[in-house]
Amino acid sequence: MQQGVGVHIVSNKVGVSFLLKAVTFFKRLPMLKSFHVFTLVAISSSFQLSHAQVSPLFPDDIYADERARFLILEKSLRTLPKRRLEDLDAEIYGLANYPLYPYLLRLRLERTMSLKTQREVEQFLEDYAGQPVSYGLRYRWLNYLASRGHENAFLSSYRNGMGAKLTCQALGYKLKRTDNPKPVLTEVDPLWYSGQSQPDECDPLFAKWRSNGLMTPDKVVKRIAIAAKEDNRRIIPYLKRQLPSSHQYLADAWSSVSRDVSLVNRTRLFPMKHKHNEAEILTWGIEKLAWRNPKAAMKAYDTYAPKNIFSVPELHIIQRAIALSATLDFLPEAHEWLDKADIEGASDDVKLWHVSFLLRAKQWQRVVDVIDAANPELQQEENYRYWKARALEELGNVMQATVMYQQLANERNYYGFMASARINSQPNLSHTPAPRVQSAVQAIANTPATQRAMEFYRLERSTEARREWRYLLSNLPDSQVTDAGVLAYEWGIYDQAIISFAKSGYWDDVERRFPLAFESQFSEKSEAYDVSKAFAMAIARRESSFMVDAVSPVGAAGLMQLMPGTAQYLAKEKVSRNTLFQVDDNLDYGVQYLRYLGDKLNNNPVLVSASYNAGWRKVLEWLPAGEALPVDIWIENIPYKETRSYVKAVLAYQYIYEHQLGENKNVFPQLTQDVIPSSSAVSTHPVTGTLQLAPR
Structure with a gap:
């Protein structure tokens, strides 16, 4: 809990004022005169706590009274018996000028849905079309109408893209109203092409579609392929029964390869009867097999390629997968497969890994040759320019390398900073603040979406606030998105400032794009754990963009995206996700980690930094098996694309924060001198028994 927020929150002056107003307000509501005062205390406490925790940079609070009434009405709309909701209407309409008023209207509509409210619902959906307050309402309304058989109202309100269940319902209703079913049935194909079982509402539609001759063997095989690729083999037996006997073996082949991709080498599964279909199965299977066992994939390729069943795109897919997998395993065959895959029309990552493999092998002339063979546009990307300069330097062509480094050194990115370090020049941050025009920034602040976002932030409903901010950005002219970034920065909503500047493409406002967010807490934790403050801030900037309540798909939480298990390991006790949303706790665990x-x-x-992203055990696996590697070459060979990008970003951000904090430091010169040790440097700690790098 932040300073100034006591346990007895309603005992402060503002809290008492709020409580008195709330009691008066509640007594005006019919049926609520006996509402328990302790409920009011709870609501008041919740409100005051939220109010105390908002950014100190927010503008003056002009909606405190309205916000209190909103919270009470919101709770009442959710809990009162449906028959008594009309009694709240006067109080709801009394908040018509409050930014979150539409959310009360929505709650009212959701609780009172009936055919009588059709006009109100449709008017609301029209008035707030595309706005976050309307998200999901049409879906709920259509489900309500369908459940009660109101077909005309359903078709009037239905819009495309409402999901399989409602789409099947709509098409079924349309079929009942036409003597010519063909135009309606042509809309069934997208519903059929699903790897999952479709809702029961689709069964009559599929039956009509099939009886009209629109189900073909190719369409059935296509759905089998989708299901197999989604690892849903349960529906394949049903689909197999829809095929003529001449095609049923394709269902068996898809099912077998989906279960075990090594079965691509079982040639009896592929009798070459329907070569196009078999080639699709083999392409998918060999590609998957390549990532598990590249040599087995090579064997399959050698078996089927001579049969000339693969299209050129299919060959590219297979060759790419084998080449990249062999490269990541540093197999001797990688040379051959990279040469085979790195041809015109190949994906850009083949070229990238071709260069990376040659760097690891220190075949500098081949590095130059492969880059020179790339298309001109690709050659101009910063990574290829850096590596060509690096190769030329190693080959003794220092003058040309220096010219290329000097050009790169003007750019504000990882490769630009590395190039600067290699020629002992100061990196160029190119900081140019975005112009701040008061009238433009104020215009953004006054928009309804911004006001709604602000109210949600004050209520600590960050998810809803971000939805409103995204809606704001999506509806602003490009010329005003930068103004929105300036406003978000000034209000201390740093994640939205970062997003806004990225969306506008205004990259040169370094100070606003890399804010000194939570600087005092970073200082305290960095000093306590003897960790570079700039490094810790760089990690947080990359992890969450300073979004306090960020949650990743795998469950990492808060500013520094800590997994609860990691925090518990450090704390030696249970740590909840909510704890990780507290800035001080999150930074303590993050910097300690x-x-x-x-x-x-x-x-x-x-x-x-690589370990923070991918885990230290995985990073130890990536250490070179032979001799140590220069840092830049090792980074370029990190197997995970996400981790590769992450490390480059964190290092660049670290330098930017070193500059922002006024530190006379630069991480990059040391990086040009350092090497990543070989796996032989891994030892077991004598006390803990865990793996670690031996001291240098």
Whole structure:
């Protein structure tokens, strides 16, 4: 709990004022005169706590009274018996000028849905079309109408893209109203092409579609392929029965390969009867097999390629997968497969890994040759320019390399900073603040979406606030998106400032794009755990863009995206996700974890940042098996694309924050001198028994 927020929240002056107003307000509501005062205390406490925790940079609060009434009405709309909701209407309409008023209207409509309210619902959906307050309402309304058989109202309100169940319902209603079913049935194909079982509402529609001759073997095989690729083999037996006997073996082949991709090497599954269909199965299976067992994939390729069943795109898919997998495993065959895959029309990542493999092998002339063979547009990307310069330097062509480094050094990115370090020049941050025009910024602040976002932030409903901010950005002219970024920065909504500047493409406002958010807390934790403050801020900037309540798909939470298990390991006690949403706690665990990784990995910022993203055990697996590798070459060979990008970003951000904090530091010169040790440097800690790098 932040300073100034006591346990007895309603005992402060504002809290008492709020409570008195709330009691008066509640007594005006019919049927609520006996509402328990302790409920009011709870609501008041919740409100005051939220109010105390908002950004200190927010503008003056002009809606405190309306917000209190909103909270009470919101709760009443959710809990009162439906028959008494009309009694709230006067109080609801009394908040018509409050930014969150539409959300009360929506709650009212959701609780009172009936055919009598059709005009109100449709008017609301029209008035707030595309706005967050309307999200999901049409879906709920249509489900209500369908459940009660109101077909005309349903078709009047239905819109495309409402999901399989409602789409099947709509098409079924349309079929009942036409003597010519063909135009309606042509809309069934997209519903059929699903790897999952469709809702029961679709069964009559599919039956009509089939009886009209629109189900063909190709359409059935296509759905089998989709199901197999989604690992849903349960529906394949049903689909197999829809095929003529001449095609049923394709269902068996898809099912077998989906279960075990190594079965692509079982040639009896592929009698070459329907070569196009079999080639699709083999392409998918060999590609998957390549990532598990590249040599087995090579065998399959050698078996089927001579049969000339693969299209050119299919060959590219297979060759790419084998080449990249062999490269990641550093197999001797990688040379051959990279040459085979790196042809015109190949994906860009083939070229990238071709160069990376040659870097690891230190075949510098081949690096130059492969880059020179790339298309001109690709050659101009910063990574290829850096590596060509690096290769030329290694080949002794220092003058040409220096010219290329100098050009790169003007760019504000990882490769630009590395190039600067290689020629001992100061990196160029190119900071140009976005112009601040008061009238333009104020215009953004006054928009209804901004006002709604602000209210949700004050209520600590960050998800709803971000929805409103996204809606704001999506509806602003490009010329005003930067103004929105300036406003978000000034209000301390740093994640939305970062997003707004990225959307506008205004990259040169370095200070606003890399804010010194929560600086005092970072200072405290960095000093306590002896971790570079700039490094910790760089990690947080990359992890969450300073979004306090960020949650990743795998459950990492808060500013520094800590997994609860990691926090519990450090704390030696249970740590809840809500704890990780507290800035102080999250930074404590996050910076402490950086210290833990630093101790394990000799304080190497490259290995620590890679470990923060992918896990230290995985990073130890990636250490070179032979001799040590230069840092830049090792980074370029990190197997995970996400981790590769992450490490480059964190290192660049670290330098930016070193500059922002006024530190006379630069991480990059040391990186040009350091090497990543070989796996032989991994040892077992004598006390803990865990793996770690041996001290340098």
